[in-house]
Amino acid sequence: MKSKGIAIIGGRVIDPSQDIDRLATVLIKGDKIEEITAKPLAKAPDGYDVVDAADQVVTPGFIDVHTHLREPGEEHKETIETGTAAAARGGFTTICAMPNTDPVQDNANVIAAVLKLASDFAAVRVLPIGAVTLGRRGKQLADMAELANAGVIGFSDDGDPVTDPNLMRQALLYASGLGLPIMNHPQEPALTRGAQMNEGPIANRLGLTGWPNEAESSMVARDVELVALTGGRLHECHISARESIHAIRRAKERGLNVTAEVTPHHLTLTDTWVLGEHGEDSGGVGATAYDTSTKVNPPLRTQEDVDAVIAALADGTIDLIATDHAPHAQTDKICTYQEAANGIANLETAFASVLSLHHSDALSLPVLIERMTAAPGRFLSAATGGTELGILKAGSGADVTIFDPDVEWTVDPSEMATLGKHTPLAGTSLKGRVTTTIFGGTVVWDGTAVASIG
């Protein structure tokens, strides 16, 4: 008998976009949500495939607005196929691809190529981000209207900031006509020359050049003023410094169109992890110090900063969680700290690591899920038009993530789908894991295998 659809039974359904948090059955028909039942069904309706979600949580598919997929050009680091497989395992049904590929996603042809690769090989939805400037060189604006028509959801030179304040002003103004955000990577380059890790006692102890918080916060403050000047729409990537939060909070109080994101690692790890031993500072500089898997841009900060970004995420000053998944070749990390590439491959650990904020009562489960579903869904709504993302309601796309909040597991990079095997969490234990990911009505991760939708 042909399947009528999928019935997810027994789970606690949390959809913050509709204030839903109750036991319910989710029925999927084709590529759409058919119904969220008012009362949980004891058994699935006849003809439906059953997904048993007892003791698990059912949410809209996670959305990541900041992913590096490396294709085209650096397929030895990641491909759209491997990156989206990793996304599916991590519970993400929509990911936004940063344009620092080779060639750069700075024209409609490259965007078309990325979308074609995605339709052929991606396990989940890939939404491209266009470059702000040609070649990400920070000199001349890319053809932003053409990029918008080709389907980008915003503009970013991520990896590098838009350093020139005048060019940033023009970019904000120009993009405002398109309704799309400039997603800036806030890093004042003159304050980070040669910088390797967070500035402070640990950097000084390790003899690594420090990277001050103010390299970030000074550019965030500049960007906010340029939004006031232009009426543009600004999104600040990967906020790591507590000083940046003041500027974002004030911007929101002024009614400026400013959003911000924070990564799982800046919510959970500190610069003591550079000392090795998974952040335990046991005195001397141990054999595991200079752990290159901890090298990331912006760098891991102090506990004070971690506490501040958690509080800002809780109160909405920081709108959403984004992974900044940044896969690299192993040779880019098996080297000295100074030589190592910046970035953590984290699509498959992202949710479990931020779930620790729920386990520690820093964030409620609905708020945490809101920051990974409804909030990024709102962020994308100008670009996706009629397609609502991050919501579970009759007629919306059947993008669903199911997780067991309490199962404990050990991070083993060799088991990850991403080609980037570098994570400071290797060998550590996490609590909570995505068990099923459904994208457009198709199960793309069921805990054992990824089904390509190609």
Add this chain to the structure above:
Amino acid sequence: MAKRSTAAAMAAAERNPAAPSQTEAGNGVASARPGLWTEGRRHLLDLDDMSRPEIEEILRSADGMKEVLSRNVRKTPALRGKTIITLFFENSTRTRVSFEQAGKVLGADVINVTASSSSVSKGESLLNTIKTLESMQIDVLVMRHPHSGAPYFVANHIDAAVVNAGDGTHAHPTQALLDLFTIESHLGGIAGKKVAIIGDILYSRVARSNLWGLKAMGADVTVYGPPTLMPPELRNNPDIATLAGSMEEAVDQADVVMMLRIQKERQSAGHLPSMREYSSQYGLNAKRLKLAKPGALVMHPGPMNEGIEISSDVAHGAQAVIEDQVANGVAVRMAVLYTHAARASVAR
């Protein structure tokens, strides 16, 4: 202070070259540092986790080595059949020659490899370089690298003992040990002595390792330098050092004045207005040295910028022990190579 006969230990080692040194016993932090501490401290990467007894062992061993160096025939077979490679990614005649002589006096085969970090610009290549060297059955790898932490990376990938001969702006443990040895041999002890370290503390691997070593030995350390070259945490951290407010205050009643080399590139990077101003504010001259205790030692790790951080008359004056530092470097490095070659063999 208990003195142990290094000569006797060496004689025992000559009978049984694989015998571990006695120093690996009784190390209180052994369990805290797996990897570095397996079979005693196999690698010498920094002094930051070294206890006072452990440092004293090396200094006593260096006493014996100094005696060997004073003999007519400066040769002992203690490390006969051992291979030491000095792998330098930065130029340094003084340190490399010091290690080479130390190894040769002990009878080891010493192979010098110089590599520019530009030709080995990627980590995989550094890894391959050391794997290639290791396949030649080396016992000790003496390594200098412009990147902080490079010897830690190497130590995780090699069975030989790694001796850090300077890594970036991080550490230079044998320089600190030879400085401790020099202070002790001139002043009869280190504990309670006022040691002023002056100059570019932020980027100095010599200062960093000396801070750890002097702290372990109970010295009373004062630091002074331009605010742009001072780690902020030293402003209020008497546990590690006292931050002086002026050159005069730093030198006042000091037993030891340790001057650091100022790198010219600090000026172009905006840390300093001019070398002229640096000299006037942070340089050691005869007038300032008079504020120190009579007979206070003047030290410098070399190479010196005479006329900038130190005036020529002071650098070559009666209180300067700068050439002693160089001579003591050989004895201290003999002690280090002797100890670590034995431990590398044990680790296998």
